Amino acid sequence: MTPGQQRAWDRSWERLGADLADLAPGGRRADLLDDGGRLAPGAWFGRDADLRLEIGSGMGETTAALAAAEPEADHVAVEVYPPGLGQLLMRIEAAELTNLRLLRGDAVVVLRDRVAPDSLAGLRVFYPDPWPKRRHHKRRLVQPETVALMASRLRPGATLHLATDVADYADRMREVTDAEPRLENPHGGFAPRPAWRPRTKFETRAEAEGRPSRDLLLVRRAGNGGS
Numbered sequence: 001m002t003p004g005q006q007r008a009w010d011r012s013w014e015r016l017g018a019d020l021a022d023l024a025p026g027g028r029r030a031d032l033l034d035d036g037g038r039l040a041p042g043a044w045f046g047r048d049a050d051l052r053l054e055i056g057s058g059m060g061e062t063t064a065a066l067a068a069a070e071p072e073a074d075h076v077a078v079e080v081y082p083p084g085l086g087q088l089l090m091r092i093e094a095a096e097l098t099n100l101r102l103l104r105g106d107a108v109v110v111l112r113d114r115v116a117p118d119s120l121a122g123l124r125v126f127y128p129d130p131w132p133k134r135r136h137h138k139r140r141l142v143q144p145e146t147v148a149l150m151a152s153r154l155r156p157g158a159t160l161h162l163a164t165d166v167a168d169y170a171d172r173m174r175e176v177t178d179a180e181p182r183l184e185n186p187h188g189g190f191a192p193r194p195a196w197r198p199r200t201k202f203e204t205r206a207e208a209e210g211r212p213s214r215d216l217l218l219v220r221r222a223g224n225g226g227s
C-alpha cells in the first residue's frame, strides 16, 4: 500500500471494512451476521436499504462513484487486493460516503457462505480479470457454477450487471448467462452501454485500442428456488 492508502486503512478499516476470515459465527465480526450466519446489512449500515454488491472493485473508482450516485442503496465491495481497498477507503473518506462498506476476501466464498439466497438488489462484476491464455480460462470468475451462485443470491427482479472489454470473455459471459435458468436477458444480448456506469480511464484506453466494452444486464427471474 502507498503511505496514503495505509493511513486510510489505519483510520477507517475497522469502521468501514471487514475480513472474510472474521465474518463467521463466533468470529471477531460475528456482529455483522444474522442468526443464520449470513451478512446482516442492517447491522453494518445502521439502516434497512437495498443492498448492491460488487465483486472485484479494484482501485474503487467506479465503486465510489456509483455509491455516491445511489445514496438510497447500500453497497458492499468485495476485493482481495489490499492497495485497492486502501484506495477505496481514501475515496470514501474524501466523499464522506456513508453507504459503502468493504469486504476483503474471495467473493465466491462471500456469496456462498455469507450472503443469503434471494437477498441482493444488485450484483456487479466490472472488468473481471481476463486470464487471456486459453489454458487459464478456467480461472475466469464468470463460469456456469459462479453465475448460478450469483443468480441465487439476487432477489427476484434484481439485476446482475457484467462488463468487460475482452471480446471472447464477453461472448462466454453471454453464453453462460443465457444458459442460467434463474436469469432473463431483457435485451436479448449485450445491453446498450448504460450512461450511468462511470467511464474509467481504463475503459477509454481499451476503446481507443480497439477493445470496446460490452455490458450484460440480466434480471433474476421469480421462482426457481434460491439455494
Ligand SMILES: C[S@@+](CC[C@H](N)C(=O)[O-])C[C@H]1O[C@@H](n2cnc3c(N)ncnc32)[C@H](O)[C@@H]1O
Binding pocket: 055, 056, 057, 058, 059, 060, 062, 078, 079, 080, 081, 084, 105, 106, 107, 108, 125, 126, 127, 128, 129, 130, 141, 200, 202
Ligand atoms: C481487472 S480488475 C477490475 C477492477 C475494477 N472492477 C475495474 O473495473 O477497474 C479485477 C479485480 O478483481 C479482483 N478479484 C479477482 N478475483 C476475485 C475474487 N474471487 N474475489 C474478490 N475479488 C477478486 C482482483 O483483485 C482485481 O482487483
